[in-house]
Amino acid sequence: MKRPYDSSMPVPKAELHLHIEGTLEPELAFALAARNGVDLPWADTDALREAYRFQDLQSFLDLYYALMAVLRTERDFEDLADAYLARAAAQGVRHAEIFFDPQAHLSRGVSMDTVVEGLWRALGRSTRTHGVSTRLIMCFLRDESAGSAMATLDAAKPYLDRITGVGLDSAEVGHPPAKFREVYEAAAALGLRRVAHAGEEGPPEYITEALDVLGVERVDHGLRCMEDPALVERLVRERVPLTLCPLSNVRLRTVDTLADHPLPAMLDAGLLCTVNSDDPAYFGGYAGDNFTAVREALGLGPERLRELARNSFLASFLEDDEERRARYLAEVEAYDFAGDAP
Numbered sequence: 001m002k003r004p005y006d007s008s009m010p011v012p013k014a015e016l017h018l019h020i021e022g023t024l025e026p027e028l029a030f031a032l033a034a035r036n037g038v039d040l041p042w043a044d045t046d047a048l049r050e051a052y053r054f055q056d057l058q059s060f061l062d063l064y065y066a067l068m069a070v071l072r073t074e075r076d077f078e079d080l081a082d083a084y085l086a087r088a089a090a091q092g093v094r095h096a097e098i099f100f101d102p103q104a105h106l107s108r109g110v111s112m113d114t115v116v117e118g119l120w121r122a123l124g125r126s127t128r129t130h131g132v133s134t135r136l137i138m139c140f141l142r143d144e145s146a147g148s149a150m151a152t153l154d155a156a157k158p159y160l161d162r163i164t165g166v167g168l169d170s171a172e173v174g175h176p177p178a179k180f181r182e183v184y185e186a187a188a189a190l191g192l193r194r195v196a197h198a199g200e201e202g203p204p205e206y207i208t209e210a211l212d213v214l215g216v217e218r219v220d221h222g223l224r225c226m227e228d229p230a231l232v233e234r235l236v237r238e239r240v241p242l243t244l245c246p247l248s249n250v251r252l253r254t255v256d257t258l259a260d261h262p263l264p265a266m267l268d269a270g271l272l273c274t275v276n277s278d279d280p281a282y283f284g285g286y287a288g289d290n291f292t293a294v295r296e297a298l299g300l301g302p303e304r305l306r307e308l309a310r311n312s313f314l315a316s317f318l319e320d321d322e323e324r325r326a327r328y329l330a331e332v333e334a335y336d337f338a339g340d341a342p
């Protein structure tokens with residue numbers, strides 16, 4: 001007979017919306033600063049944590065980019081990814097599709113080679129070391145030019161065996177998806193999968209544009225689709241996955257409180273929703289913490305939780321390893337969701 005689940009048996013899940021730079025915990029940031037001789041403008045980890053009071057996406061991004069100054073060597077990126085994978089594994093993550101922001105490093109004089117090789121040192125062995133399979137998704141900064149995105153895609157060409165897809169992140173409002181039409185066409189021609197942040201702070205029209213102009217297969221956030229019933233109907237009909245990040249939405253004030261989160265209404269509408277952590281070091285929790293938070297705040301029952309876990313694997317880019325996906329899905333179906341594990 002199955003035991004009620006404790007924290008040693010968290011819900012098996014995939015994480016599909018995770019910025020690796022957003023996993024930089026204050027303790028690791030200070031350790032890397034010391035290792036690299038970087039001066040940080042905060043006295044200690046407590047003072048840094050005090051700065052995590054965000055008004056909106058931009059106020060978070062300002063800090064997120066500033067703290068990246070400590071990431072300089074391959075080993076830094078390796079340590080960052082290893083720390084994330086260990087935490088994710090402890091919270092039941094079996095598969096992680098991980099974003100990184102090359103432009104934020106290239107602009108500081110850190111090469112694509114350093115970033116990708118460093119991350120790969122951890123990711124390439126992760127099924128063995130952490131029991132977590134991984135994919136890497138390279139994001140373009142939408143508040144930079146389309147030309148800069150194209151140059152970044154060019155710089156990534158030697159590493160395409162390690163990069164599964166492209167994404168679009170950073171400041172959304174005023175930077176509609178269509179700006180990146182050509183770079184997404186070029187990415188598709190290289191065989192890369194396509195996702196984009198849309199409808200986090202930006203309007204529902206950005207979601208439509210991401211689908212129609214960029215050809216995205218998955219929408220990151222997509223929360224504001226709920227303002228457009230015809231768009232919701234389309235997303236349901238076309239089974240477009242949405243990678244929601246509930247704790248991020250609260251911290252960036254996209255929703256007032258977790259209890260106001262539209263996740264239950266989105267599931268009721270038939271949307272293919274997933275629950276993810278976005279930038280867990282900044283927003284108060286990893287993938288399992290997000291599951292626990294929505295279960296408690298929104299009163300999601302066992303079958304809704306199973307649906308979220310199942311969706312995470314269905315929405316993942318595991319088409320090149322269907323055997324693995326089937327194994328993960330079987331684990332979800334066998335799991336007893338009546339307990340209270342994250």
Ligand code: HPA
Nearest residue numbers: 019169170171197278279
């Ligand atoms: O939540 C986010 N939104 C947009 N860009 C980002 N880059 C890191 N996190 C985010």
Ligand SMILES: [Zn+2]
Nearest residue numbers: 017169197278
């Ligand atoms: Zn994000």
